[in-house]
Amino acid sequence: MVRRNTDGHGSGRTDNMNEIIITYTFAMKSHITYLLTAASFFVLFKSAGQVSIDSIAMEPHAKNGWGWKIDNLDMEITFAPDEEMVRITGKITLELQEENSLGPTLAILGSNGKSMKFDQVSSKGAASIILNQQNDEIPDVTLAHIRFAMPFERGRSITVSFSVSGNPTDTCCFDINEDGAIGSWNNAWHPIPLFDVKGEVSLAKASISTGKSTFYLPREWHAMTEGELTETHESGNIRIEVFQTSIPLARSFVAGPYDITTRKGISIFKVAQEGSDPEELLETASEIFSELERKWGSIEREGYSIVEVPNTLGTSTWGGSSQQGMFWARPRTFAENQIAVFAHEIGHLWWGNMVTTAGDGFLLLNEGIVHAEACTFMETILDKEAASHLRRFGGHGVNNLHTANGYFKLWRENKDMAISEIPSNHDENAKDLVWSKGQWFFHMLRYKIGNRAFYGTMASIFDEHRDKILTLQAFRDTFIETVPEHDLEQFFGQWLDQTGAPILSHDFRIADDETVVVSIVQTQTGKPYHLDLDIRFIANDQEIGIHTVRLTKKAQTFEFKLNKAPEGIELDPLHKLLIWMPEYGENPIEP
Ligand SMILES: [Zn+2]
Structure with missing residues (x-):
């Protein structure tokens, strides 16, 4: 079966889909047609005797x-x-x-x-067209090579x-x-x-x-x-x-x-x-x-x-x-x-469709960003408490696994890994990780540097990488340069370059009528986290004060002057941090 080219030019011709017949027509309209095999295609260019074409043909871009x-x-x-x-x-x-080329290769992935x-490819003046080729480096591709003599x-x-x-x-x-x-x-x-x-x-x-x-x-x-x-x-x-x-x-x-x-x-x-x-x-x-x-x-x-x-x-x-x-x-x-799903997918218009992310940890910059923002969007339609509950336990299209609760489950099941080390050939498990710990990373970053700096920097990263490739390193560098006062190098390191999360134990005593001493120990292994931790003081089931302390060491004590003696304390009552809490299931580091 031979198909005629509709525009009367070119020389593409296929027999059946598996057998390739190449026609090579000399330029200058010499009307001499050779039938070649795929293997002899580049040999022909080599023997053409024209140094410039020969050297161009061997350039990677021209060859491919x-x-x-x-x-x-x-x-x-x-x-x-x-x-x-x-x-x-x-x-x-x-x-x-x-700079130059002997013709394009078309691909279907x-x-x-x-x-x-x-079935057919033609281009006016093409010297050869080879259809339905494969490529060792891109396993799923089918190619059509279109080459010209000049x-x-x-x-x-x-x-x-x-x-x-x-x-x-x-x-x-x-x-x-x-x-x-x-x-x-x-x-x-x-x-x-x-x-x-x-x-x-x-x-x-x-x-x-x-x-x-x-x-x-x-x-x-x-x-x-x-x-x-x-x-x-x-x-x-x-x-x-x-x-x-x-x-x-x-x-x-x-x-x-x-x-x-x-x-x-x-x-x-x-x-x-x-x-x-x-x-x-x-x-x-x-x-x-x-x-x-x-x-x-x-x-x-x-x-x-x-x-x-x-x-x-x-x-x-x-x-x-x-x-x-x-x-x-x-x-x-x-x-x-599932409104959170709609928000997530619309978010991919920016991160995933307009900005392409690549390199180790790339998944954080598409799936992590859009999932975090979908949860943040829910704050506009739910009350604060319900939105916070969603980040911790799910709902409205957010799977329970893609929350704080889900992260500690993944950790207990030995599915935790450093987000910056997630490779491009990741498995589904890696997605669960950026949808859980990854979304909390953005949540914490936003709290740490404030909405204005957070969204301002995100917008400039988007603008700079629209239709381009964004790596995790470029993302980190931009934030570190834009808000140098926040020690983000340390922050990125503790949340992205290592596994785990803080597991805190706490105690308090009343030293005298006015002074309360709170001691906090970071019980997880590895270097201590740097955290801005809210402590809520409670008496008669009522909040009598809330104070923020800076954790940087394994064990620290803090003194507070309060008007009333507290009966209890609560760590991170507004859930600004990804720290283990008993409601997330068993402590992941206890045997
Ligand atoms: Zn997604």
Whole structure:
């Protein structure tokens, strides 16, 4: 089977999907065609006798087809739910960022050659196009190499037409069945230019583009993707919906039999009727947006959608998933009105989607930040005590494991590790850790330096790392430089670079009528923590005073002058610190 190129140029040709036939057409329109094997591709460049091309071809970026950025991407996406097939045809305009190149390599991720394949690729004047290649360093990638006989220089653009199809399976966020379809930029469901995964470019950065997305859907379905819906019509059993994004964004999509409610630029896509009232949810979502924009800085967007994704689509490991212009939630999130989950996922627009985090401990800077802020958002709708209870024990979508109580459980189960040492190939356990101890780290940092310094620094870190990569070291350095008066080096060290948390024992005695002596011992192993600890004095079940002391040593005593003799004392009564308390279960260091 031979397919003709639709635009009459280029030379891409495939036989069946597993067998690769490469056609090499000489430039200068010599019309001589060679059939080559993949192995002889670079040999041909070597023997071309042109030193410049030869040396360019051996440069890592040229050899790998790196260095191209999407300028515009127009796609037509067709769903065939009964066959569980997705077909995408499109035109991608790429601009060269490197000094020179012999052509780009396009990649589809999460496919591993098993599901989505390139059916056809063409580009005017291309000398060779090799489809459906794998890469040893990126296990889940399927590649199309497009090479030209003459090198391009920085700033030059080319347009590549492509057609990919397949049955997306075994991926977290790219799937289709009779209930609907989903595709996340995280899974690179459409072709993107391959980039050096060990370099500065992030997947988010490599995926962003403006352009048009046209969906061909079963008539009863609706789609959503980044951008604005500009056109919709029906033709027979097919519904056609066209979206246009003029802001460069990484595109994801959902499609299914949705009911849509829209207000103030936010839409709710729901399948089931039960659960949270869409109108009420829209109100909450717009409050979350304004709260987060006030704290972290505004983000440009063309609408935002909260979408119910049936449990049958994608892997069951996620409960919510944040995309650049929408957020996916499972039916349960709606049914139980889990507001903290909505706040968490909207928070990922900033930390995870706009800012990519990398390196050891990176998980703290996306999952930790958004989870901490979701809990803080709950302070705006719950009273102070209820919000504090949520950080300690969960509720409203916060799992009991992702709280102070949960952290001490993880510790007892030997699942604790230093947050700064969490590697990029972490397990689910590491997420539990940043959602529990990690969120408390931010909570304590905010208390320590105050809201103004905390959110001011967070906003400047966001601004500086938008569309870039943020490491834990850069995050720490910025805070240490911005608020030098708070000894944050020590604070970061004790909470991020070691396991555990403070376990305090206390005692008090009345020395004379007015003086109370309180002694506090840090019973955990290792160096003592530095803590600003509140002590509440109680008489007749009433608070008679609250004082803050600075702990820096294993054992310390403090004297207080009070008007009344206390009958009891309480440590950290407002729960500002992650310290062990009997209500969190057994003391983790007692045998
Ligand atoms: Zn998350």
